Amino acid sequence: MQTECTPTPARKVWIAADADRRIRLLERQEREMVDARLAELRRVPCQAAMQLQGWEDIWSVRAGRWRMYCLLADNVRILAIGQLTPDRWPEHGAGMVPSSDGGMPSGAGGFDSGP
Incomplete structure (x- = not known):
């Protein structure tokens, strides 16, 4: 006998x-x-863009790698x-490691921070 808490096969498909x-x-x-x-x-x-509150929001840590939406200083755009x-x-990525909390990677000082 099936109870109310046991999902039916159709209900399992709907949940998945x-x-x-989502x-x-x-x-x-x-x-x-x-x-x-x-x-x-x-x-x-x-x-000014580097100083905007929420700059860290555009960093994303997913599937064991991180993406950076980068600013290049040519034409300040x-x-x-x-x-x-x-x-x-390699001139910008050496030693940069994704942070565990989804924020900026450790060692990320920007493109003009030097070696």
């Missing part, structure tokens, strides 16, 4: 589909937040958005 839908929604909301933040950063000079890894940009 609902969880998948994950997709959260991912879409994260993308929208990052896009909005980048649009805001594109409107201000580079130094954002020119590139991408994944910063030590092998792609």
Whole structure:
């Protein structure tokens, strides 16, 4: 005899589909937040952008790697958005490690912080 707390097979499928839908929604909301933040950063000079409250919000730690939406100091505007890894940009990525709390990676002093 089945009790009320035991989900039926159809209910299990619905629960899995609902969880998948919620994950997709959260991912879409994260993308929208990052896009909005980048649009805001594109409107201000580079130094001011670095001082905006919430700069850490555009860092994301996922699947064992971290992404950095980067500012380059040419024309004081954002020119590139991408994944910063030590092998792609060794002059800036050496020694940078993702933080465990989802904030800025340790060692991330910005592009003009020197070696």
